[in-house]
Amino acid sequence: MKTYNYSDLSKTDIQKLVQRNVDPADEIRAVVEDVIRNVRSNGDEALLEYAARFDKVVLKSLFIEKDEMVQLASTITAEQKQALQTAYDNIYKFHQSQLKTEDKVETMPGVTCWREVRAIEKVGLYIPGGTAVLPSTFLMLGIPARIAGCREIVVCSPPQKDGKVNGYLAYVAQLLGIERIYLTGGAQAIAAMAYGTESIPKVDKIFGPGNQYVTKAKTVIQSTTNTAIDMPAGPSEVLVLADESAVPAYVAADLLAQAEHGVDSQSVLITTSKDIAEKTMIELQKQIRELPRQAIAQKAIDNSYIVLVNDLNEAMDFSNQYAPEHLILATASWQQLTAGIINAGSVFLGNLTPESAGDYASGTNHTLPTSGYARAYSGVSVDSFVKKITFQHITPEGIRNIGPAVETLAELEGLRAHRNAVTVRMSEL
Numbered sequence: 001m002k003t004y005n006y007s008d009l010s011k012t013d014i015q016k017l018v019q020r021n022v023d024p025a026d027e028i029r030a031v032v033e034d035v036i037r038n039v040r041s042n043g044d045e046a047l048l049e050y051a052a053r054f055d056k057v058v059l060k061s062l063f064i065e066k067d068e069m070v071q072l073a074s075t076i077t078a079e080q081k082q083a084l085q086t087a088y089d090n091i092y093k094f095h096q097s098q099l100k101t102e103d104k105v106e107t108m109p110g111v112t113c114w115r116e117v118r119a120i121e122k123v124g125l126y127i128p129g130g131t132a133v134l135p136s137t138f139l140m141l142g143i144p145a146r147i148a149g150c151r152e153i154v155v156c157s158p159p160q161k162d163g164k165v166n167g168y169l170a171y172v173a174q175l176l177g178i179e180r181i182y183l184t185g186g187a188q189a190i191a192a193m194a195y196g197t198e199s200i201p202k203v204d205k206i207f208g209p210g211n212q213y214v215t216k217a218k219t220v221i222q223s224t225t226n227t228a229i230d231m232p233a234g235p236s237e238v239l240v241l242a243d244e245s246a247v248p249a250y251v252a253a254d255l256l257a258q259a260e261h262g263v264d265s266q267s268v269l270i271t272t273s274k275d276i277a278e279k280t281m282i283e284l285q286k287q288i289r290e291l292p293r294q295a296i297a298q299k300a301i302d303n304s305y306i307v308l309v310n311d312l313n314e315a316m317d318f319s320n321q322y323a324p325e326h327l328i329l330a331t332a333s334w335q336q337l338t339a340g341i342i343n344a345g346s347v348f349l350g351n352l353t354p355e356s357a358g359d360y361a362s363g364t365n366h367t368l369p370t371s372g373y374a375r376a377y378s379g380v381s382v383d384s385f386v387k388k389i390t391f392q393h394i395t396p397e398g399i400r401n402i403g404p405a406v407e408t409l410a411e412l413e414g415l416r417a418h419r420n421a422v423t424v425r426m427s428e429l
Helices: 013-017 027-041 043-055 066-073 078-096 134-150 167-176 186-195 214-223 247-258 274-288 294-302 312-322 353-359 396-412 416-428
Strands: 002-006 064-065 107-108 112-120 124-125 153-156 179-185 205-207 236-243 266-271 303-306 326-330 346-349 386-394
Touching: 002 346, 013 064, 013 312, 027 043, 027 186, 027 214, 043 186, 043 346, 064 066, 064 112, 066 167, 078 134, 078 167, 107 396, 112 396, 124 134, 124 186, 134 153, 134 167, 153 167, 153 186, 179 353, 186 205, 186 214, 214 303, 236 247, 236 312, 247 294, 247 326, 247 353, 266 274, 266 294, 274 294, 274 303, 326 353, 396 416
Parallel strands: 002 303, 124 153, 124 205, 153 179, 236 266, 236 326, 266 303, 326 346
Antiparallel strands: 064 179, 107 112, 112 386
C-alpha cells in the first residue's frame, strides 16, 4: 500500500485518489452492450451460451425449483443453518421497522394530502457468484422485498460447476419462500431481468451488487429501458479512519476483509498516526498469509493506499470526498465525528464494530453504493422496494380556500384550461 501525506496533496491529486472503477475507454461498456443486445435478441439461447463460456457448465435447464432446493439445503450443517437463521432474524427485525404509515396532513381547511405505500410488483434480485457465492446478499435483498410485499421476486445467480446453486442459497430460498432460482450471472442476468426471456420474467426494478460488468449493465439498462435499478453497486470498498487509539490488528483485519472480495476491491486507511500505519502494515502482512484467498486480497491491497493526516478533521474531509461504501471509525473518539459524516454508505463505530458484522448479521443492509455514489445514493432498504403514492382530497370548503390561488397561478403561466378546471367547480358552489 502506497502512503501519501494529506498536506502534500493538491485538489487534483485527491480527485485522482478518490476515483475508482472507471472505464475511460468504454471498454467494459462495449462488452456489456454486446451482451445486452444478444440476450435481448436470443433470450434463453444466449444465456445458455454464456453459461458454457463464462461459467464452464452446460445447463439442461436455466432454473432449479423447490424440490431440488430442499435437497440442496439438506446438505448444510445445523450450525450453518442456525447462523443463517440468526442473520435472517436480525435483518428482518431492522428492516421491519422501516415500513410505516404516514399521517394525513390538512394543508389548509378542507384540503387534505397524504402518501400511501405500494410495493413494486416485480423485482429482480441478482446474487453474485464468481469467486464467492453470497447467501448473505440473498438475505439482504430478499427480506426487504418480502416485507415490502412485492408480488413477484425473480432471483438470478450464476450456476456452479454442477449446474446448480450451493446449499446455502437453497436454504435462504427456503427461509424467504422463494421457489425458483434462475441459473445465470453477470451482465447477461441483468439483461434477462430487464427484457425477459422465454424462461425469465421481465421485472420492474433490479437489485444487487456485482463486478464492474454487472454494475455497468445496470447503469446501461436504467438509461435505455423502463426497468429501474437500486443503485450502482460495484466492487466492494472500505475506508478505515484511525487515530492513535486504534488497534492495528483490528484495522488490518478490516482492510483485508474488503480486499478478499475481489481484485478490484479497495481498502483505504486514513490515519493521524504514522505509528498506527506502520504497525497496521506489519499486521496486514502477517494476517494475509493465513487467508485462503491470499492472492485475491494481495492484488486488492496493491491497489489500495494509506493517507497520513494531521488531525481527525482532515481525515473526515478526505473521507467525505472519497464517499466510501463502508466507513469504519477506528477511534475511541467516534462520537465526536459522526455529525461530520456527509457521504458514506454504512458506518461502523469504534474499535469493536467490524464491517463484517454489517455484512452478515447485525441487521443493516450490506447492498450499498460504491465508487463514490454514496454522495447521492442510500443503501438498500424496504423503501427501495416500494413506491409512495400521493393522494389529495378537497371538500367544498377546501375548493373555496385553495381555488383563487390555483386560478391565479394557472393564469400567470398561461394555462387557461388549468384555471378553468377550478373555475367550473367554484361556479357550481
